[in-house]
Structure formats: structure tokens, C-alpha cells
Amino acid sequence: MSLLAATDLRLHPSAAxxxxxxxxxxxxxxxxxxxxxxxxxxxxxxxxxxALPAWVTGLAFISANLGxxxxxxxxxxxxxxxxxxxxxxxxxxxxxxxxxxxVMMPFYYGSKVRSVPEFLxxxxxxxxxxxxxxxxxxxxxxxxxxxxxxxxxxxxxxxxWKLQVAIPIAAAVVLAYTFFGGLSAAIYNEVLQFFVIxxxxxxxxxxxxxxxxxxxxxxxxxxxxxxxxxxxPGSQLTGIDSSTWSVIGIVFGLGFVLSFGYWTTNFAEVxxxxxxxxxxxxxxxxxxxxxxxxxxxxxxVIPGMVAAVLVPGLQALKDGQTSDVTYNNxxxxxxxxxxxxxxxxxxxxxxxxxxxxxxxxxxxxxNTVFTYDLWQDWVRPxxxxxxxxxxxxTVTVVGCVLAIGTASLASTSQNLMDYVQALFSFFNAxxxxxxxxGLFWKRMTGTAGWTGLIAGTASAVLVxxxxxxxxxxxxxxxxxxxxASAAFVVDIAVSVAVSLATAPRPExxxxxxxxxxxxxxxxxxxxxxxxxxxxxxxxxxxxxxLALTAVMYGLFW
Amino acid sequence: MSxxxxxxxxxxxxxxxxxxxxxxxxxxxxxxxxxxxxxxxTDDAQRAKSGGTNLNLWTGLAMVVLAAVFxxxxxxxxxRPPGDSG
Numbered sequence: 001m002s003l004l005a006a007t008d009l010r011l012h013p014s015a016a017x018x019x020x021x022x023x024x025x026x027x028x029x030x031x032x033x034x035x036x037x038x039x040x041x042x043x044x045x046x047x048x049x050x051a052l053p054a055w056v057t058g059l060a061f062i063s064a065n066l067g068x069x070x071x072x073x074x075x076x077x078x079x080x081x082x083x084x085x086x087x088x089x090x091x092x093x094x095x096x097x098x099x100x101x102x103v104m105m106p107f108y109y110g111s112k113v114r115s116v117p118e119f120l121x122x123x124x125x126x127x128x129x130x131x132x133x134x135x136x137x138x139x140x141x142x143x144x145x146x147x148x149x150x151x152x153x154x155x156x157x158x159x160x161w162k163l164q165v166a167i168p169i170a171a172a173v174v175l176a177y178t179f180f181g182g183l184s185a186a187i188y189n190e191v192l193q194f195f196v197i198x199x200x201x202x203x204x205x206x207x208x209x210x211x212x213x214x215x216x217x218x219x220x221x222x223x224x225x226x227x228x229x230x231x232x233p234g235s236q237l238t239g240i241d242s243s244t245w246s247v248i249g250i251v252f253g254l255g256f257v258l259s260f261g262y263w264t265t266n267f268a269e270v271x272x273x274x275x276x277x278x279x280x281x282x283x284x285x286x287x288x289x290x291x292x293x294x295x296x297x298x299x300x301v302i303p304g305m306v307a308a309v310l311v312p313g314l315q316a317l318k319d320g321q322t323s324d325v326t327y328n329n330x331x332x333x334x335x336x337x338x339x340x341x342x343x344x345x346x347x348x349x350x351x352x353x354x355x356x357x358x359x360x361x362x363x364x365x366x367n368t369v370f371t372y373d374l375w376q377d378w379v380r381p382x383x384x385x386x387x388x389x390x391x392x393x394t395v396t397v398v399g400c401v402l403a404i405g406t407a408s409l410a411s412t413s414q415n416l417m418d419y420v421q422a423l424f425s426f427f428n429a430x431x432x433x434x435x436x437x438g439l440f441w442k443r444m445t446g447t448a449g450w451t452g453l454i455a456g457t458a459s460a461v462l463v464x465x466x467x468x469x470x471x472x473x474x475x476x477x478x479x480x481x482x483x484a485s486a487a488f489v490v491d492i493a494v495s496v497a498v499s500l501a502t503a504p505r506p507e508x509x510x511x512x513x514x515x516x517x518x519x520x521x522x523x524x525x526x527x528x529x530x531x532x533x534x535x536x537x538x539x540x541x542x543x544x545x546l547a548l549t550a551v552m553y554g555l556f557w
Numbered sequence: 558m559s560x561x562x563x564x565x566x567x568x569x570x571x572x573x574x575x576x577x578x579x580x581x582x583x584x585x586x587x588x589x590x591x592x593x594x595x596x597x598x599t600d601d602a603q604r605a606k607s608g609g610t611n612l613n614l615w616t617g618l619a620m621v622v623l624a625a626v627f628x629x630x631x632x633x634x635x636x637r638p639p640g641d642s643g
Contacts, residue, residue, distance in 0.1 A: 338608075
């Protein structure tokens, strides 16, 4: 044992703190019940009737990604690796979000598909749709489980509840509002969650920096060398010693393959844009979300670094000693260290909100893919819409129950982010390769669609297995960067080879699905009355957020 | 382009309550409670946690302002019924 006193993880909230948390939950359930009145069809339940304004879908877009997993995991990353963690937000998110809004959204929204697998059906064939729908459903349940486990950690720290009690109760709350209000309830709550999460992170950052003597105080005291306070080359993060290869790993592995794979093809994200009320609003959804995304590392990574300075247990961990805490505890430990009662209650509400944001996004996208792609298009086609609405509600329950099971798997990982990045490299990296090739190469065939996906996933799993067994040694998150890159390259190679050996689909069937076969006026929306105004131009928003990201890199070079 | 059968008639989801009001309610209540705690319920030990500043007071103040902004926005640009884009 170390000489340190055992770390007390309990937050010791006061009555006022509990009152603030309780008030938030009243509003959450009220939104679920109010949204119930608006549901009359499966499209209302699963896609909000395609009626939401862009600021709502844009904030929901970013909130769906701000799960407890993201908060806990990125604060852990910040504590362990420092500033390089911000790559996940900048090169690892912004270019992909801009690409989604400007280039891909016209195809998604314009083709009127209801899900990503349905797009694959239109572009490729039924088998590709099914392969993707099954792998997405499996991945969603796993990631919902990670979110549940992250919340379990929080409740254990906060109330001293056992994980086995906290996890089912937390799942029940998410179930309650997604079951009644469907995607509308999920999205409306996600917008509310965005603001509550900011009300957690901003005061936490201000108070934390105050305690360590501002940014200068932090850079003086942070352990682990200068690597921790500048973005490049990020060798500790990637586990690649060579600076050059580390930068290539970040830019190609994280910035290109993993990031584009996640943001442009992950249905939990794309679904938010599909529920927008017009093509213009759909294109602006990821662009509006990108602005907060570029700024969020300031209030997640910095608190993580502050926690590693202020909390003795984390200092010990960073000096390579044994400790009774893990990096995953960084965020709750800092809350306990610097937040007074009052703001602490808001912060706890924010943590609970972030858990619900992540899990509700997984559950609401899981039930759409299951209901439309697996049930309606495959297992039980041709039933009336009311039947599918009932299926969607039932699947919502099933998804929550399965997530409780996968939560226990997540508890075996030391750093949650490693686990999740590995999952993304399995599923999202090959999917992005298939999308990219399918969008720009009209010759790509249906058979190539699904064989490429399977080959890509298999190669990422192989890299993961080799890395776990020690055959190739990559510390940090380098293994998933390499796995994602391998999946991407293998997917492209297999897709090209199979395409050349099989017959392509007739060109007239691919109109609106392939770039070169879609006339420009079909890709660019005719702006309606509600979408006018120079500040609503997607190109301007996209350029603006890229400039903002460049400025951020300038500040933390 | 032909309309796929998924195009349901104008949906009722768009007639939902105004989300901006809910956000305003949440932050008005949070802001006032934190202001109260900041003014009368934050002792020196609590202040020391956040490096000497009265975090409750300032956070409360910011929240009240945010609530006011959302009320103002909802007043100036009220929700229009769906389909009424002219």
C-alpha cells in the first residue's frame, strides 16, 4: 500500500444540492411526458417527424456525443496525457463534422432515408444493409453499457451505492423518457443536458484554475514534462515514441479514419440531423454542433489536468506509484475538491445529465435501426405503421436491459477511452471507407459493400488481438489508431478488388446516392423562407469553425 | 423526385412546447437558488475550496442572465405553427 491516506470519493452533497438535482429530474420527466402527446406514427417516435429547428438538432448533435463516457473518459485522458487530449476535439472531430455538413448531408437528407443502414441498402444492397444494421445494433448496446457503467461509477462515488444497484436504476430513468417521448424527448432533453453539462464544466474549470494559480500555475505544477502542456507531438497519448510517426498517427489514424468514421457514419449522430426540418437545417446541424465542440476541451481537458495537480491520489498515479484511485475518478475527485455546496448540486445534475445524454442517444438510434432495418425490412415486412410503433417501444425496453449486461463488461477496463476507441476502430473505420468509396466511385458494387465491411472489421479485430496479446506493443490509444487505419486500408483494397470482379448497379438507380451522378441543384437545397439570412449559410459556418479550430491550435501548439 | 412512402403527413412533433421556455425555467430557478446560497449560505471554508471566489454567487448571476436571454429570444421570435413558413 502507498503511504497516502485512503481517498474519500464521496461528494457529501447538502440538502440544497439534492434539491437542485431533484428539480432537474422533474424537468427531464416532464419533457418526456409532454413529448408523448406529439407521437402519432413510428416516424414521429423514431425521427421526430423531421420537424426540428437547426439550433435544437445542432446542440443535440453535440450533446449526444457528450455522454458521461466522454466527460469521465476525456477528463481521465486530460489527467493522464494533458493537452494532447484536445486532439480528440480538434483534428479528431471538427474537419469530419464540417465534411458531414457540407458534403455528405445532401445525400443523407436528400435521399429521405431513415437510417444509415437504409442508405447502404439504396447505394449497395440488402446484405450490406443487414451487415451494418447488425454491427451497429451490437456496438450501440456495448456503448450504452459503457455509459451506464460510467454513471454507476458516479453514483457509487456520490451516494455510495453499489454498482449493481445504481446501474439498473439509472437505466430505468432513461427508459422512462425515451419510452414515452421517443426521439423528440431524447433530443429535447439532450439540448437541456447540453446547458446543464456546461453549468457543471465552466464553474469547475474556473474554480480549478483559481486554485492552482491560473494557466501559468498549472503549467508549472503539472507532472510528466513539457509534453503535457503542448498539443504536438502527443507521444504519450499515442504510445508512439517517434515524434513524426506520432503526428502521422494522430492526423491519419485519429483525425482521418477514426474521426471521419465516427462523425460521418455513426447513426447516433447522423440521426439528429435527419430529424431536422429542412435540408438547410440538416446541413447546419453538425456545423452548429462543431462550435461548442471546438471549445469544450478548455473545460474538460483543463479540469482533468488540474485534478492531477490537486488530488494526491492522482499525483501518485502519475508518478508511477500505486494508488487507490484511477484516472477515471479525475472528474468527480476534482468536483469534490473545488466546488462549494450549491454549485456542487448543479454539477451532480450535470454529470447525471451527461450519462443520460449518451445512453439516450445510443438507445434511440438502436431502436430506429432495429425497427426499420432489421424488423421492417427483414424479419416482418408489410405490417401497418402502428405495429412498428409498438415494436419501437418494445425494443427501447430491450435495449436498456441489454445495456445493463454490457455495463459489467466495461468495468474490466482501466481507461474507458481505450475500450471505446477500440470499439470504434472495429465498426466505424471500415464503414467510413465503404461510404467514401461508394459516394465517389460509381463503379463500386453491392457485393463490394458488404465484403469490404466484413474484411475491414476483421482486420481491426486482428490488430486489437495482437496488441492485447503483446505481439505488437503500443501503449495508450495507439493500438486503436493503428487498428482503424488497418481497417480503412483493408476495406478499400477488398472493395476495389471485389468491385472489379462483379457487375455494377445501373447508373440510373444511383442518382442522388453517388456524387458524380447527382446534379448540383439536387445537392444544394433551395433555401426556404425560414432558412434565409447570411448567418445561416452552411459554407460560412463550416469555414468559421475551421478558423476557430486553427486559432485553438495556435494557442496550444 | 418521387416521394417515398416514408413521407408521413405533416407531423405533430413540430407542435411541441417551446424548449426555450424550459431552459429559461431551469436556469432561473438554479440561478436564484445559487444567488441565495452565495449571499447567505457560503462560509469561508466553502469559498476556500474554489480559491477564494464566491463561486455560487457568480454562477448564480450568470444563470439568471442566461435565463433572461432565453426569455427574450422566445418573446422576440415566437414559434410558428408548422407549414406556416410565409
